[in-house]
Amino acid sequence: MTVAERRVTVASPVGLHARPAARFVTAAAAFDGEVYLARPGGPRVSAASMLAVLTLGVRGGEEIVITAEGDGAEELLDRLAEIAACTAD
Amino acid sequence: MLTVLAPVTGVAVGLDKVPEPTFAQGLVGPGTAIDPRREWQEAVAPITGRIVSFHPHAFVVRSAEGRGVLVHLGINTVRLPLIRGFELLAAQGQDVTAGQPLIRWNPAEVVASGVSPIVPIVALDADGDVISRPVRGEVRRGEPLFRWA
Numbered sequence: 743m744t745v746a747e748r749r750v751t752v753a754s755p756v757g758l759h760a761r762p763a764a765r766f767v768t769a770a771a772a773f774d775g776e777v778y779l780a781r782p783g784g785p786r787v788s789a790a791s792m793l794a795v796l797t798l799g800v801r802g803g804e805e806i807v808i809t810a811e812g813d814g815a816e817e818l819l820d821r822l823a824e825i826a827a828c829t830a831d
Numbered sequence: 832m833l834t835v836l837a838p839v840t841g842v843a844v845g846l847d848k849v850p851e852p853t854f855a856q857g858l859v860g861p862g863t864a865i866d867p868r869r870e871w872q873e874a875v876a877p878i879t880g881r882i883v884s885f886h887p888h889a890f891v892v893r894s895a896e897g898r899g900v901l902v903h904l905g906i907n908t909v910r911l912p913l914i915r916g917f918e919l920l921a922a923q924g925q926d927v928t929a930g931q932p933l934i935r936w937n938p939a940e941v942v943a944s945g946v947s948p949i950v951p952i953v954a955l956d957a958d959g960d961v962i963s964r965p966v967r968g969e970v971r972r973g974e975p976l977f978r979w980a
């Protein structure tokens with residue numbers, strides 16, 4: 743079982759709000775394994791839940807920690823990091 | 832069964848009429864959208880629960896059972912912090928009752944700023960087939976909009 747972790751800065755000025763969050767959650771939900779999102783040192787939530795991600799309310803410029811467990815975890819984190827680093831809203 | 836109320840007064844047109852693919856394709860979740868009447872109005876809570884995310888242009892209310900409904904007041908409104916008239920009537924973390932006014936706004940001001948005032952109402956983390964009886968056409972805020980099985 744591959745466990746991978748990545749720290750990235752959310753670049754969208756609105757943070758992980760509706761559209762960036764939807765892209766992020768859609769990618770995470772398609773993964774065959776567990777994916778979590780947290781602020782550094784904070785409690786982690788499911789990255790595959792829109793409600794959880796919107797409730798976490800990560801703002802633009804904030805750092806997040808993404809953790810994935812399962813086959814292809816590194817590739818998934820590449821994709822999620824790319825979405826988080828996208829400056830579009 | 833959770834009854835989701837219309838947060839704004841206008842015409843229910845369906846999510847596919849939202850000029851933003853993320854909503855229109857249901858990536859945010861299933862639901863519907865209301866083209867709001869172009870007048871000052873108060874957007875109300877669609878369900879009873881806690882405000883877990885609160886922005887001038889969007890909010891999420893989570894029920895005691897853990898169901899979250901997202902209401903987005905207009906598309907791209909986040910880029911328009913200077914739009915007049917997004918007055919907050921509640922606060923993040925507050926417990927609210929379905930039908931309670933949360934934000935006072937004027938869709939006409941949003942239109943004047945050059946963006947769509949359409950209001951998606953989305954059941955978060957829900958499969959499309961659990962949404963039933965969506966209203967089409969004229970709807971007033973506080974009236975039933977759809978049911979969430």
